[in-house]
Amino acid sequence: MEATEFVLPSMWMGIAVVVILFAIFYYVGWWAAKKTTSEEDLYAAGFSIGPVANGLAMGATWASLATFMGVIALIYKLQAPFVYLWIQWALSIPLLTLLYGTCLRRMKAFTPASFIKVRYGNEAAIVIIIWMCLSMVMYALGQMIGLGMAFEVLFGLPYKYALVIVGIATIGFITMGGMYGASYNAAFQMVVMIIAMVVPMSAIMKAMGSSGWWFPPLAYGDMVPGMLKQIPEFFDMKYDYRWYFALIPAFTMGPIALPHLAMRVFTSSSIKSARWSVVWFILFLGLLFSGAYTAGFAGNYFTAITGHEIAKPDQTILILNVFYNPAIVAAFVVGGAVAAGMSTINGNLMAIAGLIGGDLLGILAPKMPGSKKMRWGYLALGIAGIITILLAFSPPPFLVTSILWAFGLLATAVSPSILLGVWWKQANKIAMIVSSVICGITYIIISPHVLSNIVVGKGLVAALGMSGAMVTVPLSFASFIILSFLFNKMQMAAPSLEDKKMIDRIHGWGIDYEEARYNGVAMPVVLVILSAIVFYWGIQPW
């Protein structure tokens, strides 16, 4: 069987598409720079983005370069269970918005750490900023390396040159435009991504003789035999039930705390608009993700009917376009993949800038004038980008391969702090710091990435952090609650009346304060019991 690799028929056509896209990104950045006159503009686009644009931007921020490349390779490797893993990403923003997004939008937070600072104090905020920055750097690094490699393959440049060119070009328009630029560019990038994923796939399916060309995301049922010919066990629901359950603590609870996703909710023009943004987000993300599943099937169908084997599965969508579509379409699909990587870096770098320039600077230099803080914010944005490029030159293997693993870290070290802080007045500052630090470090220790002889779980479940999160996420919730009861009883940093009033305010009660509200015992006790059950299940042999 002949092995096929991706080669763009005309390099200049690829360059032209990428240059046109960058020209648009820079134009949006330049236009946005003129609108950016305050910290609110820089970090939250002046709290002004409407529901459709924000829904598109949410989708673009979530969908990374992996949607165009890595997903298809992983579909072949993990098969149907990987599709199940991918489907549940759509829960992230709805849950985030429901559980704390609208509350924090009401207090006009720039990042979730802004809330942590007000709710628990500066020390707690520094802990959360460190966890969040670590996850954002890992995330941005993965995207930057992907973009460097995409440019390397596309234009035949050595990796380091490709990385510098694409890195500096990307950081330039992000730094120029701040959150206004990031939001409108991300909305545009999502449109490019959806068109590049779905429309050319329709032409490919028609050329391959598939009857589902009229709606590629769902009408590829006639490709199922092709998939089964290549991978007979593709649809098997392998793994035990615990594997499917473990998706919740690691991959549903983690993204709730992703700052770049939360910031998309905060940029909404109103709380009501944020909720409608979620509706558009689900619609657009579903279209894009379903298109990626189709590409996975089309790749196998292609091999079954042509005899060409796709040498590198992460190039599937590019190879199909080169084989069946005109060169200009293939170049546009490359543009879609580039847009996917950039939209995520947009969000990652804006989150780092918000955390460092907005939250950390607010702690270290609280009296600094707003205009000066804004200049520091721009500087933080630029420096974060440059650090990402420098790390991408010679990336630590652990950071590159562990973006999904970092979700479990956030679920352990950050999600309980935000959720209990918003919904429970007794959540104690010292309990938060202790549970976040100890459980976060425990999660790192029991993963196979640091101390390979101390691991909970084995193989892929351990590498992805699923088995680790099944232990440390419930441990974090339970220890936070139990220590809060204990420390409050001992009068150690018990929440003040002002802390408690703030909780009522962010839930929309205004000046009306009621001590009993969000102050019950039943909810935390039930959570501790549920956490104990999940923890016990998690520590059983995998």
Add this chain to the structure above:
Amino acid sequence: MKEQLYKKELRNTVLFVVLLLPLGHFAQFFKLFPSLQGGSLWGFPVHYIVPILVGWFGLLILAIIMAVVLNKFDDEMDEYTSSLEDKNSGDTV
């Protein structure tokens, strides 16, 4: 009224979390009840396509319901807090 609003907020939040989670993790039902795995839909095994459909359109419908219900709840909350502010300003005059 404020007691009712508080209970409504908690009820809405718990209810929507309980509905959201299974929609995003619908494949679990096919694992829990293997007898559901038999059929096919549009050429796909049901245990493949149904979780995709539910995780997209099911979630979409629930998000629309959430937006309508929670935005209406916000209106009730605003009505209550503004009546409270009016009362307070009346007291000070």
